Amino acid sequence: MTIGTLMTHRSSSAFALVLVALGGPVLAQDCAEGLRAFEHGAGTACLPQQPSRIVAVRGDSIATPLLDIGAPVVGSATLKDAETGEDFIRGATDILGIRPGEASGILSIGGDNEPDLEAIAALSPDLIMLPGWQSDLHASLSAIAPTVVVPENLPFLEHLAFVADAAGMAEVYAEREAAYRERIEEIRAMLGDTSGITVSRLDMADGELWFYPNWGAVDQVIDDLGFARPEPQTQGPQESFSLELLGEFDGDLILSSYAPRFGQTVETLQADWDGFAPRWRDLAGVADGGHHWYPRDAWTGYTFHSLDEVADGLLLLTLGRFDGTE
Amino acid sequence: MSGASRSISAGLRPERLPRAVAALTGLAGLLLAIVAASLMSGSFPLDLRDLGRTLAGAPPSEMAGTVVWDLRLPRLLAAALVGAMMALSGAILQNVTLNALADPSLVGVSQGAGLAVVGLIVLAPGIDPDWRPIAALGGALAAAALIQTLARPDGGEAPMRFVLTGIGIAAFLSALTSMLLTYGQVDQALSALAWLAGSLHAATWAEARMLGLALLLLAPGLLWAVRPMTAMRMGPEVAASLGLHVPRARLGLTALAVALAAGAVAASGPLGFVGLVAPHLAQRLARSGPGLHLMLSGLTGATLVAGADLIGRSAFAPVQIPAGLVTALVGVPVLVLLLLRSPSSRP
Numbered sequence: 001m002t003i004g005t006l007m008t009h010r011s012s013s014a015f016a017l018v019l020v021a022l023g024g025p026v027l028a029q030d031c032a033e034g035l036r037a038f039e040h041g042a043g044t045a046c047l048p049q050q051p052s053r054i055v056a057v058r059g060d061s062i063a064t065p066l067l068d069i070g071a072p073v074v075g076s077a078t079l080k081d082a083e084t085g086e087d088f089i090r091g092a093t094d095i096l097g098i099r100p101g102e103a104s105g106i107l108s109i110g111g112d113n114e115p116d117l118e119a120i121a122a123l124s125p126d127l128i129m130l131p132g133w134q135s136d137l138h139a140s141l142s143a144i145a146p147t148v149v150v151p152e153n154l155p156f157l158e159h160l161a162f163v164a165d166a167a168g169m170a171e172v173y174a175e176r177e178a179a180y181r182e183r184i185e186e187i188r189a190m191l192g193d194t195s196g197i198t199v200s201r202l203d204m205a206d207g208e209l210w211f212y213p214n215w216g217a218v219d220q221v222i223d224d225l226g227f228a229r230p231e232p233q234t235q236g237p238q239e240s241f242s243l244e245l246l247g248e249f250d251g252d253l254i255l256s257s258y259a260p261r262f263g264q265t266v267e268t269l270q271a272d273w274d275g276f277a278p279r280w281r282d283l284a285g286v287a288d289g290g291h292h293w294y295p296r297d298a299w300t301g302y303t304f305h306s307l308d309e310v311a312d313g314l315l316l317l318t319l320g321r322f323d324g325t326e
Numbered sequence: 327m328s329g330a331s332r333s334i335s336a337g338l339r340p341e342r343l344p345r346a347v348a349a350l351t352g353l354a355g356l357l358l359a360i361v362a363a364s365l366m367s368g369s370f371p372l373d374l375r376d377l378g379r380t381l382a383g384a385p386p387s388e389m390a391g392t393v394v395w396d397l398r399l400p401r402l403l404a405a406a407l408v409g410a411m412m413a414l415s416g417a418i419l420q421n422v423t424l425n426a427l428a429d430p431s432l433v434g435v436s437q438g439a440g441l442a443v444v445g446l447i448v449l450a451p452g453i454d455p456d457w458r459p460i461a462a463l464g465g466a467l468a469a470a471a472l473i474q475t476l477a478r479p480d481g482g483e484a485p486m487r488f489v490l491t492g493i494g495i496a497a498f499l500s501a502l503t504s505m506l507l508t509y510g511q512v513d514q515a516l517s518a519l520a521w522l523a524g525s526l527h528a529a530t531w532a533e534a535r536m537l538g539l540a541l542l543l544l545a546p547g548l549l550w551a552v553r554p555m556t557a558m559r560m561g562p563e564v565a566a567s568l569g570l571h572v573p574r575a576r577l578g579l580t581a582l583a584v585a586l587a588a589g590a591v592a593a594s595g596p597l598g599f600v601g602l603v604a605p606h607l608a609q610r611l612a613r614s615g616p617g618l619h620l621m622l623s624g625l626t627g628a629t630l631v632a633g634a635d636l637i638g639r640s641a642f643a644p645v646q647i648p649a650g651l652v653t654a655l656v657g658v659p660v661l662v663l664l665l666l667r668s669p670s671s672r673p
Contacts, residue, residue, distance in 0.1 A: 118368040
């Protein structure tokens with residue numbers, strides 16, 4: 001990735017161009033022929049132009065978006081299904097139906113938290129990608145193959161772009177993003193002005209509200225369609241809130257997630273919530289029939305498939321329901 | 327040298343020497359066996375012949391060389407050194423406090439390091455992870471200094487006050503760490519919890535070198551410690567009557583124990599129970615004077631952690647279990663078993 005790719009402001013881009021002009025040849029000289037210099041969360045690495053054996057040290061945010069655009073992933077961090085004991089890649093298995101194993105050609109390298117470095121080495125990768133919070137593994141993994149640290153907290157589409165670019169698939173990404181943008185414009189044209197409609201994400205567990213900001217596809221689409229958000233959902237990185245703030249999570253449209261993977265159904269969650277926060281049914285959005293449930297892994301997934309599914313879902317849930325969306 | 331001083335320096339009844347030497351030899355053999363097993367085992371397939379070629383500098387493939395020299399060896403060395411240092415620290419603390427339950431967490435080392443590293447991960451998430459060992463070392467030393475200061479407000483000497491102050495401050499630091507974990511984002515909390523579990527999966531030659539250097543620098547201190555530990559074993563009054571300056575010896579021994587544990591925790595995160603269990607196992611292998619007891623404890627700790635890391639990384643591969651969890655899962659039942667088998671023995 002060149003320095004300017006991720007910069008959005010004109011002045012930053014100009015500065016980046018100067019840097020590239022001055023530093024580009026130096027970076028190019030640092031890498032052997034056929035390799036390219038790539039800036040990442042822990043410095044610069046020399047990557048193959050077109051990696052053919054990629055290992056992803058995180059399933060949902062790295063392996064899944066790579067598989068979504070057809071990148072050659074040969075190893076991934078996996079999780080174990082509590083009921084069946086089978087390995088799965090969060091996101092890729094749920095959204096794309098890809099399971100790790102001999103059949104898919106994607107082997108497990110262990111769990112998300114502590115990968116098996118030797119299992120990675122045994123796959124002879126030519127590119128390893130790991131999340132920023134595990135950058136303490138960068139030195140060990142770099143001994144095996146060129147290793148890229150994906151920066152933490154990148155905006156959703158920038159994250160997808162970064163991962164695709166490292167995999168040498170920037171062009172595929174650009175095509176998919178253009179198609180998504182086109183779909184968003186179509187939906188916006190159908191919905192009209194959406195800035196007066198408040199869309200809230202409401203999730204509760206263990207006696208408190210929880211809210212992950214920048215939560216995959218669902219948040220990207222809510223923002224791209226121009227919906228308003230409840231005030232607490234526009235502030236900082238806080239992830240848990242007191243139930244006393246339940247009223248502030250009200251909205252015209254309220255979206256709640258359920259995770260079949262963890263044995264959750266709408267019925268079990270509703271029963272839980274009725275137990276520790278029965279007032280949730282008094283929220284105006286709920287009382288007016290604006291409360292809807294969505295499958296968590298599918299709607300928060302790091303894939304264009306998820307973006308399309310959420311966009312279509314929000315269109316169905318809002319078209320004709322609010323003023324100006326007829 | 328007076329007769330009393332000679333007895334302090336020796337610290338070992340001649341009739342116990344053969345058993346202690348046998349225990350040392352046995353432990354060294356067990357450690358060597360674990361070293362061999364660790365070098366041969368792993369998810370990367372490598373048979374004995376290829377391992378020999380790799381160690382001789384002619385690996386069958388470039389990746390085989392990387393696996394042995396850059397992954398297995400530094401991790402193994404780091405594991406053994408961390409175990410030895412934690413065990414030595416525990417052995418010294420049990421002697422200083424005359425408390426069989428003393429271990430590095432008593433002087434706040436594990437909790438201080440934990441608070442500093444979790445604080446770094448949660449409050450400065452973008453910072454280079456190379457700062458973690460430095461933060462851990464700083465946190466460990468600061469916590470230990472705080473406990474020392476609070477436990478000796480009038481410069482007095484009271485092991486029980488030291489123990490209770492350590493427990494109180496350690497609980498306070500753990501509460502602050504939990505608060506930070508609650509405040510932090512999920513990924514930060516996961517990263518912090520992985521570190522708190524005590525793991526060697528990210529160990530490189532940098533960690534192995536740092537640990538080796540730390541142990542080398544502290545070796546003269548360990549040699550010095552034998553004499554005051556021998557006297558302290560008999561209680562502070564007897565030690566004082568033998569000419570030992572008890573407050574000064576206690577301070578020096580505690581500082582040595584803190585330095586050993588802080589260095590280990592900085593490299594691996596807090597490895598539970600090693601500092602407590604290893605000296606007890608060593609004591610049950612052979613009753614000996616402090617010098618041999620330190621050697622036995624160090625070897626036991628090295629064997630425990632190297633073995634735990636081998637089990638953790640290969641038993642359910644590719645799933646990896648942090649060495650800290652394995653030491654707790656294996657070490658504690660072994661200790662309880664030994665205690666049950668010898669109910670009358672004093673730790």
